[in-house]
Amino acid sequence: MPGATEQKIIDAAVRLFAAQGYDATSVQEIVAAAEVTKGALYHYFRAKDDLLFEIYRLLITSQSADMDRIIGLGLPAAETVREILVSLVVSTAERVDETAVFVRELQRLGEERMAEFRAERRRYHETFLAVIEKGQADGEFSSVVPADTVVRIAFGVVNQLPMWYRPDGAKPPVALAGEIADFVLAGLR
Amino acid sequence: MPGATEQKIIDAAVRLFAAQGYDATSVQEIVAAAEVTKGALYHYFRAKDDLLFEIYRLLITSQSADMDRIIGLGLPAAETVREILVSLVVSTAERVDETAVFVRELQRLGEERMAEFRAERRRYHETFLAVIEKGQADGEFSSVVPADTVVRIAFGVVNQLPMWYRPDGAKPPVALAGEIADFVLAGLR
DNA sequence: GTGAGCATACCGACCGGTCGGTAGGGTGGT
DNA sequence: ACCACCCTACCGACCGGTCGGTATGCTCAC
Incomplete structure (x- = not known):
């Protein structure tokens, strides 16, 4: 606090x-x-890069919590994917500045802190991956495109969002989030 | 030269x-x-940022040329989209460093040069957008998800590629490109 | 001899970080 | 009730070092 x-x-x-x-x-x-x-x-x-560290910590903590909460609901794969994507896009839109800094300056963290974040990021990544793989194994999703590529595509949009999203744009974040989720789910049929 | x-x-x-x-x-x-x-x-x-300018110019020039060439073939929308995506992913993989710099440091260009690049970027963006919109108008693609969102998703992956792509990875660029194209086209059915 | 293609020495601005100090509110001994 | 003491929060002048950029001159092909 x-x-x-x-x-x-x-x-x-x-x-x-x-x-x-x-x-x-x-x-x-x-x-x-x-x-x-x-x-x-x-x-x-203590130093200028403590500011970066703090910014990242706040962002990652809240996004991880969001995803864990959604998975905890135990919904079917398609709905879980939709909820994760919508929540991720909306929360990213709410914090474009933090996300822009995060994406652009990650490398500026020192070795140890970098490793810590990579681990957390990987966990986040793999949690989402597991949801898609399970959906594919159950036959709910198509397996034509490998799950890791799907994850890359999904996180790709989100991370690039600060490049073009403007809070005063025509589409409200939740509409945008819905479209993105629709498209990803369509690709998984 | x-x-x-x-x-x-x-x-x-x-x-x-x-x-x-x-x-x-x-x-x-x-x-x-x-x-x-x-x-x-x-x-x-003349200055350090002339280096940036030159890096961007080389990258953009070649990618624009690629896209124009493909569109000039006059293929059906689906094939055009596939060709564009594959060529873009492959060429981005070939030049990860340039792309990483481009994505990360675009803002460091001065006002005038920035405006010049935005214009070129917009043209590039809209050319691809037009292909998708035409496919939707002709009924070849689904119109459930608006074309601009599809474009954002497609460019999202490509621009984020430097974050995770490693030339010595398991998947060769052309395989990766194929998967990405498959997924985007699946989302357009 | 003259201009393109460099090499070297150097400049002033500015950067992240430090450090001696201060203001003011709590606390405990008397 | 009062004061000595301390501690947190904060101030701002200053430091060593580095940075982008420049001035000047050499060299060699034509």
């Missing part, structure tokens, strides 16, 4: 990192945007 | 930008990797 100052710093960092990139954003810019001082920032964070 | 020195510089820049990011790569690193000196680099390029 971050305090007000801490939160202002993270919000400003997310906004600036998304708009300009991590390296192109100076600590000075962040503190100016957050209306705090450098002293305050380094009081709460 | 770049000379040998110029080409060495671009190759080194692509490799380093892909591995570390644009801002995290210093001009010193580039000239060291290319085995030239700073004088040589600034003899051929």
Whole structure:
């Protein structure tokens, strides 16, 4: 539960990192945007990349929880896939800036933290993969296209979403999410 | 038609930008990797971001040409879509580094160049969109999912490809391309 | 001799991070 | 009731180092 100052710093960092990139954003810019001082920032964070770490942690934690919750419902494969995709697209649309930073600057994490995130990401990936494979094994889905390719396609759209999605666009996120889910499910018939 | 020195510089820049990011790569690193000196680099390029510009230009030019060639064949919509996707996936796999840089650092281009690329990108986008819309109008494709969403999904995978594709992986690019095309076409039935 | 193709030495700006210090609110001994 | 003490939160000037870019001059093919 971050305090007000801490939160202002993270919000400003997310906004600036998304708009300009991590390296192109100076600590000075962040503190100016957050209306705090450098002293305050380094009081709460040991280094600039702790900000990145924190941004990723918040995003991943909430998305993992979403997926686990949906799988816990025990729905049929098709409905599970739909629920996962809709929730993922909607939550990504809600947090485009965080996602943009995540996708673009993942590599900037140090070795150890990188490994930690890869593991979590892999788990996330494989949970979704298992749902599709089960659907294929049960005959609910077609097996023409291998499950891992389907997963790649699905995560591909989501991760690219920050490139074109605009909150003030014509299609509300939930409509978009529905279309994407429709298309993926159509491909699995 | 770049000379040998110029080409060495671009190759080194692509490799380093892909591995570390644009801002995290210093001009010193580039000239060291290319085995030239700073004088040589600034003899051929006016600024560091001219390198980015050149990388993008080479990539976009060749991909646009590929797509125009395929459309020129005048095949039925389904085959056109398949050909476009396969050629795009294969050529992206051949140039993962360029694509990674392109996707990650597009924003670093200045306003004017950015506008130029957006226009070219839009044209590319809309050419593919038109193929799908025509297929839907002719009844060859289903219209359940709007064409623009299909385009977003297709380009999503391709742009994310550098994140997971490894040239030494189990699946050769052409197999991968086939699977992706199969899936997209299945979604269009 | 002259211009293309480099090499080398160097510049000022700016960057992430540090550090000595302060403001103010709680706390415990008397 | 009061004050000594401390601790958290924060300030902002400053530092060493690195960065993109430049100025100048050599060399060699034509």
